[in-house]
Amino acid sequence: xxxxxxxxxxxxxxxxxxxxxxxxxxxxxxxxxxxxxxxxxxxxxxxxxxxxxxxxxxxxxxxxxxxxxxxxxxxxxxxxxxxxxxxxxxxxxx
Numbered sequence: 001x002x003x004x005x006x007x008x009x010x011x012x013x014x015x016x017x018x019x020x021x022x023x024x025x026x027x028x029x030x031x032x033x034x035x036x037x038x039x040x041x042x043x044x045x046x047x048x049x050x051x052x053x054x055x056x057x058x059x060x061x062x063x064x065x066x067x068x069x070x071x072x073x074x075x076x077x078x079x080x081x082x083x084x085x086x087x088x089x090x091x092x093x094x
Contacts, residue, residue: 002056004049005030011041025049 007024011034014021021032026046034042045053069075 004053006033007031008033008035008040010034011036014044022046 005028007030009021009032014034021044024030025032025044026048029046029049031049032044033040034044
């Protein structure tokens with residue numbers, strides 16, 4: 001299971017120590033939770049970590065759709081599927 005490290009910091013740190021917060025996100029792959037008046041408000045992530053998280057979410061959505069298809073019987077024999085794919089590939093212009 002994937003678990004991202006989290007740190008909680010007040011919004012003043014974002015204003016007064018942006019470079020430190022940014023480096024913490026990038027170098028440690030941490031999520032920094034910014035609080036306002038002691039309550040969670042915003043989360044800051046390094047760009048690379050954001051892209052990884054987004055890719056995982058997209059993959060999970062695809063897998064959930066596939067699982068739903070199986071549960072509702074929206075499936076086809078593998079042989080038919082590969083034959084359809086081969087036919088579509090042959091029709092593509094080269």
